[in-house]
Amino acid sequence: MRLSIVDEQRKAPSMTQKIVIVGGGYIGAELAQSLDDKADVTLIEPRSHFVHAPAMIRAVVDPALLDRALIPYDALLERGRVLRARAASVDGSGVTLEDGQHVPASQIVIATGSGNATPFKPAGDDIEAFRAENARVHAQLRAATSVAIVGGGAVGTELAGEIAHAMPDKRITLISGQPRLIPDKPARLGTALARKLEQAGVELILGQRANDLESMTAPHAGLLRLSDGSTRNFDLIFPALGARAQSDLLQDLPGVRIGAAGRVKVDPWLRPSTYPNVFAAGDVADPGDAMTIVATSRQLPWLKKTLLGLGEGTPLEQLKRYKPWGERAPILVPLGPQRGNSYLGLFTAGDLVTRMIKGKDLFIGKYRLLFKQT
Missing domain, CATH: 3.50.50.60 (FAD/NAD(P)-binding domain)
Incomplete structure (x- = not known):
């Protein structure tokens, strides 16, 4: 059956909606890819490789793991672009880079993540x-x-x-x-x-x-x-x-409030300031979620749906508010590749479940697939 003109327009990416995402971590990278065929997407990330944090703990005893757990950004987006740069400032019109270049945006998502002690996360941008x-x-x-x-x-x-x-x-x-x-x-x-x-x-x-x-x-x-x-x-x-949020980029925005561990407070639509089109997510934001990768599993689909709704002209206040995980957020804690325990909201699981979900591969395969790496 042939698609109507309206159907074709709905399928085509909205080149008028320019979404800029600052930070290529767990929120930024997956959100950028999920919107790649639906809007004009720019991901701003200073590192050449995605650093898969759970694998960095095991890499202390097995450095060979780095070859699979440091994943290049070069194949992440097909239509959008990844700018290897560091953002210097943000306002309602877009993001200004350290070299002075201004990247205009309809919506901006700040997902700059958190820092931790080395060697669990890099101290700088140099992967080597x-x-x-x-x-x-x-x-x-x-x-x-x-x-x-x-x-x-x-x-x-x-x-x-x-x-x-x-x-x-x-x-x-x-x-x-x-x-x-x-x-x-x-x-x-x-x-x-x-x-x-x-x-x-x-x-x-x-x-x-x-x-x-x-x-x-x-x-x-x-x-x-x-x-x-x-x-x-x-x-x-x-x-x-423990980790500390990398919230320097947000500190000077109007109305921003910094809380524990450097995280910024956000409203029910994940907005950290009085700018109506600037959002914050992941470790840098405090919507009621812990600083874990699990939090992204709820924030990601909400952000995608919300941003696309804005692109279609729906006022933000008419879109569903974000609902955090709260105290029942799952956590998986492997003790090496064979043992461990996990809290899955209603019950605690042991070695087998922890090994099969996380301990065996640490989700490396999932993220290599996301980044289109064999």
């Missing part, structure tokens, strides 16, 4: 420098006999499990000021993970802070002073104290 840092830390780990991990969230817990699995000869100590692992999730998850780490030979020191860290952002050797006054010396100390 990140590879070198990973190699340096891996060499330090191989040479170390005693290893401390400071922080009992998902990154610290996963790292302890990865090292215990790949290097069982290491003396590993996981230190957290919280009384249990993954403290923002039900206690049964942290209890199950703690039991498996202890079975793997990991010493847990919970409810005590590690003071006087030489660095909060990079692995180092040295003495740790615990909050009970005792001291411990380690060949290698990994700070894993």
Whole structure:
């Protein structure tokens, strides 16, 4: 059956709707691709490669993983463009780059993500420098006999499990000021993970802070002073104290409010400022979701539907408000490729489910497919 002119127009990309997305992480890259055939899309990203963060934890013990988990942007979009550049400022008319170029936009999505300690995320834009840092830390780990991990969230817990699995000869100590692992999730998850780490030979020191860290952002050797006054010396100390939003680009926008960990507050339509066409999503925004990749699974389809609705002329206030995950957001915590536990909203799953969903491949295959890499 032949399509009508109206049907053809609905299928064709709207070249009058110019969508600019700043940040090519989990929100930015997938959103750009999902809109590629429906609008004029520009993705602004300073790095040459997408950094698949969950794999970076395992890459500490297996640097060869970087060859698959650092994924180039060059095949992501077919119609739109990826600008390898850094945004300097944003206003209602578009985005201005550091070189002075102005990229006009109908709608702008800021998805600049978060930073974390190296080698879990790059400190800068140079991917080769990140590879070198990973190699340096891996060499330090191989040479170390005693290893401390400071922080009992998902990154610290996963790292302890990865090292215990790949290097069982290491003396590993996981230190957290919280009384249990993954403290923002039900206690049964942290209890199950703690039991498996202890079975793997990991010493847990919970409810005590590690003071006087030489660095909060990079692995180092040295003495740790615990909050009970005792001291411990380690060949290698990994700070894993949580991520901080990269919200500098948003700080000067009118009406912006910065909250915990540098995240910006947003209204029910993910707008961080008084500009009606500027949105924020992912780790940089605080709509009620945690700073996890899982949050993108709800934000992405909402953003896509909302932006397309705006392109069709529907007023934003007539479009559905964003509803965050809240406390039931799932989390998957592998302890190496074989073991782990997951909280899936209504129940906690064990080794088999965690291995099959995440632990086996860490979603690397999914993201290589998204970026059209074989």
